[in-house]
Amino acid sequence: MDLRTDLTILYQIFLGLIFINTVVAFITVFRRPRSITSILAWMMTLVFVPGLGVILYAFCGRGIDRETVYLFSELHQKRIKEINEMIEENNKNYAPKTYPYEAVLLKKYFADMEESPLTRGNHVEFFTDGKEKFTHLFADIKKAVDSIHVEYYAFFDDKIGNDFLNLLVKKAREGVEVRLVFDPWGGRTNVRFFKPLKEAGGKVIPFITSRNLIRKTRLNYHLHRKIVVIDGEIGWTGGFNVGDQYVETTEKFGYWRDTHARIVGTASFSLQEIFIRDWNASIRNKEDLLEYEERYFVIPTQIDNTDVTMHVVADGPESTEQIIEGGFIKMIVAAKERIWIQTPYLIPDDSMSSVLQIAVRSGVDVRIMIPCMPDHPFIYRATQYYANLFQRIGVKVYIYNGGFIHAKTMITDDAIASFGTTNQDIRSYDLNFEVSAFAYDEKINSELASIFEDDMKHSTLLTKDMIDEQSNWLKFKQNFSRLLSPIL
Numbered sequence: 001m002d003l004r005t006d007l008t009i010l011y012q013i014f015l016g017l018i019f020i021n022t023v024v025a026f027i028t029v030f031r032r033p034r035s036i037t038s039i040l041a042w043m044m045t046l047v048f049v050p051g052l053g054v055i056l057y058a059f060c061g062r063g064i065d066r067e068t069v070y071l072f073s074e075l076h077q078k079r080i081k082e083i084n085e086m087i088e089e090n091n092k093n094y095a096p097k098t099y100p101y102e103a104v105l106l107k108k109y110f111a112d113m114e115e116s117p118l119t120r121g122n123h124v125e126f127f128t129d130g131k132e133k134f135t136h137l138f139a140d141i142k143k144a145v146d147s148i149h150v151e152y153y154a155f156f157d158d159k160i161g162n163d164f165l166n167l168l169v170k171k172a173r174e175g176v177e178v179r180l181v182f183d184p185w186g187g188r189t190n191v192r193f194f195k196p197l198k199e200a201g202g203k204v205i206p207f208i209t210s211r212n213l214i215r216k217t218r219l220n221y222h223l224h225r226k227i228v229v230i231d232g233e234i235g236w237t238g239g240f241n242v243g244d245q246y247v248e249t250t251e252k253f254g255y256w257r258d259t260h261a262r263i264v265g266t267a268s269f270s271l272q273e274i275f276i277r278d279w280n281a282s283i284r285n286k287e288d289l290l291e292y293e294e295r296y297f298v299i300p301t302q303i304d305n306t307d308v309t310m311h312v313v314a315d316g317p318e319s320t321e322q323i324i325e326g327g328f329i330k331m332i333v334a335a336k337e338r339i340w341i342q343t344p345y346l347i348p349d350d351s352m353s354s355v356l357q358i359a360v361r362s363g364v365d366v367r368i369m370i371p372c373m374p375d376h377p378f379i380y381r382a383t384q385y386y387a388n389l390f391q392r393i394g395v396k397v398y399i400y401n402g403g404f405i406h407a408k409t410m411i412t413d414d415a416i417a418s419f420g421t422t423n424q425d426i427r428s429y430d431l432n433f434e435v436s437a438f439a440y441d442e443k444i445n446s447e448l449a450s451i452f453e454d455d456m457k458h459s460t461l462l463t464k465d466m467i468d469e470q471s472n473w474l475k476f477k478q479n480f481s482r483l484l485s486p487i488l
Contacts, residue, residue: 079292083273084117087266090299091120094307100415102334103440109330110311110438113323115273122265122308124444126419128407128451130247133240133260134160137228140262141167144230146295147177149275151227153421154187156243164242165193169200178202179290181278183209183223187243207433208282221317223278224421224432226260227271232298235268237261237312237420237435239406253375255403257455259342259419259448263312267437269297270312274435277314309440315422316433324422324436325429328410329355331438335412338365340452342407346370346383346390347425347482353386360394368424369398369455371405379425381474381481388470388478391462402458408436409448417445 099107110116127133141148148171155161172178178197182189184206194204207223228236238260240246246256263271279290315324332339332355339359346368348356360366370387374380387397410418420436422428439445460466470478 080115080273083269083292083297086297086299087117087119087269090266091118094120097307097309099309099440100413102331102336102413103415105334106327106330106416106438107311107440109327110313113311113313115277116270116311116313118309118311119266119269120307120309122263122267122310123306124308124310124439124441125262126447126451127238127240127260127262128257130240130256130258133238133258134164134247136262137236138164138167140230140234140236141171141228144171144176146231147229148179148231149227149229149272149279149296150178150180151182151223151225151275151278152186152242153183153222153224153226154241154243155182155189155193156187156241156245157189157193158244160244160247161187161189161193161242165197168202169196172197172200172202175201179275179279180204181207181223181275181282183207186222186224187241203288205279205282205284205288207278209433222427222432224428225274225278225314225435226421227275227435229268229272229275229296232272232296233264233268233300235263235271235312237263237271237437239408239421249403253373253404257400257403257405257407259407259409259451261419261437263437264300265308266299267308267310267312270314271435272296274312274314278433306443308444311438312435313438314433314435317431322429324420324434325349325352327436327438328352328418328422328424331410331412331416331418332356332359335359335364337413338367338411340365340367340369340409340411340449341424342369342405342409342452342455343424344371344375344404344406344408345379345423345425345427346386347379347427348386349426349429352424352429353389356390356395357393365396366390366394367396367398367452369400369405369452369459372399372401372460373404375404378481378484381477382484384474385478385482387462388467391464391467397462398456398459399462400455400459402455405455407451409452411445411448411452414445415442416440417448419448 107118110118127136148168150168168178168180180194180197180202182204184191191204191206198204209221209223226237226239226241239258240260244250245253246258249255276290276292276296283289313324313327315322329351339356356366368390370383391397408420408422417439418436420434422434422436428434
């Protein structure tokens, strides 16, 4: 055979491989229900990056396996009704409330969710500074006498990480039950880091999505929740992870601005239930199964004179619907005067984009605050794309210059507020395991609004002129990143 014949054969083989790759890509992507944007993004990856695209999909694109879905949907049902009865009995201690119409609509949306009951009589305290947050959290942990349950996305092996670990070790040696769930991909933390805690009697497990490299590992599904529950009555949740960058001014991020909440009251029962569910889904040995014991759900004997009414809602890829995103949409649709959002990542899906556009055109004051710098380049370019898009339709987009803003909050009108771990991006809506609180309380709304207004003093309002000055190369990166946004 001559060279031309050899090249012809190689060309035919190449075309055959491309055809096979394309067919496999179609079968792979369409074998489970997905959004159109996710389908297109994965099709581009599988078709235009043959070979490597398949590997990426194997670890990042597959859905949650059926066994995991079963663990989440079945194991925690045993005591949910009993816990809800305790919460309902406690709610009777408070006088009936009259809620604004928009709050009534949101309450109805969550009404049928047994694992997210409406709770009354909660006390909520916010922390926006990392040092202050960990000072108060560590103080609560030091007072623990029965149980400490910890769940974080990122847990770094650095000063604050070791301070946290050493405190947990100390409490475990005192006989306090200490359990910890972590996502190894979050802080890149090896399980060996927690060896002293295990030796002291504590128990530590990686989250189920990082277990069993071939069969269960899903690199694209993260345990993004941040939960601490102490003695069954004090709950912590919000945006801060565990690491030095969250408490110290760093060269990369500057000052880290986040929002975290300390909750005392039966809303912490939902945080406890979420932790137990995540723990039981992730264990390897049945003897580590965590029962829903009464000591894990303790109604505080004395709370400051506050009565915050709230839902604490968990969501993740094991669910067939985007529950938390649905709550956000309900808040936006019902808003009449204002919608103020803080998020480090602004990559909304079509539903969220549409309702925000409708709100702006209806005369609602829509403000969104984002960071001035990236922590993930691709994600930040996609965030810039949507910031530019929203500015053009009338949203007031504020770029926070006081460091890196990582808060995940939303307030609408004067009586509803949301805070937690959920970003305004497709990953949080559809891929991450998240938790967010929805509070029906004017004081909470006002407090978060004051925080937003203070952050505005350190922010720049995005303008058309600023967008026009962006280079063509930057705009190309924004558009390209936006195409990949469903899988970022």
